[in-house]
Amino acid sequence: MVVAVAIAAGTVAGCARDNDSVDLQSYVDTIEPADVLYNQGLANLNAGDLREAQRKFNAVDRQHPYSEFARKANVMAAYTSYKLGRFDEAISASRRFVELYPTHEDASYAQYIIGLSYFSQMPEVTRDQRDTRLAIQNFNRLLEGYPGSIYEEDAKAKIRAARDQLAGKEMQVGRYYLERREYAAALPRFRLVVEDYPTTRHVEEALARLTETYFAMGLASEAQTAAAILGHNFPDSQWYADSYALLATGGLQPRQNAGSWISRATQNVLNRPAGG
Incomplete structure (x- = not known):
C-alpha cells in the first residue's frame, strides 16, 4: 500500500512538472518581437478594434519593457484609453510618460492626449467647469513646453472653445442674478467676461448686460460707456x-x-471707440 501511494504521488508530481513545462513553453511561444506587436496594435487601432489594440500595446510594454517600442506603445495605449472613453486612465498614463520622458519625440503627443481627455469631459455650461479649466491648463502646457508641435493649432482652437465655455458660464450666472435684480452680484460676472474673455462670442451680450445693470443701478456714465463700446464694435447688433x-x-x-474700466479693458482687444 505504501509503495502504491508513493508511486501515485510520483505520478502526480511528474504530471505537475510536465504541465509546468508545457505552460512555460506556451508562454515562451507567445512572446513576439516588439515591432510586430506594436504594428499589430496600430493595425487593430486603424481597424477600430480598440480593445485588441490596447492589448497589443500593453503586451509590448510587458514583454519588451526597455525597448523604444515600449515607450511608443505606452503613448498609443494612452490614446487607446482616450478613444475608449477611459479618460482618467488616459490622463494618468500620459502624465506618467511626460514625467518620465519629457524630451521624447512622443512627449508632445502625450501632453496633447491629457488636454484632449479633459476637453472631452467638459460639462454643460450650467455645471462646474473644473474639466474645462484643466483642458485649458494642459493645452497651454503643450504650447509652452513643445512650441511648434503639430498639435499646436488644434490646441489653440480648443483653448478658444474652452474659454468660450467659461465665458458662457459667467454669463449664465450673471443672468441668473440679473433676473432677480441682484445687481451687485450680477455685475462682476459680466465684468469678468469683458475683462478676461473679450475675444469670445459672449462679449457682445456682456456689454449689453452691463448697460442694463448699470442703468438699473443708476450709474448712467458706466451704462452709456458700455453701450458706446458695444455700438462701435457691433453696430448692427440687436444687443446694441x-x-x-x-x-x-x-x-x-x-x-x-x-x-x-470698460474703456481700459477693451482698448487693446476690441476696436477703440471713436469720439464720445
Missing part, C-alpha cells in the same frame, strides 16, 4: 439696438467715458 433703446427711456445716449 436694445441697449440704445433702454438708454433712451432715461433720456440718455451712448457716450464713452475714457476713464471707465
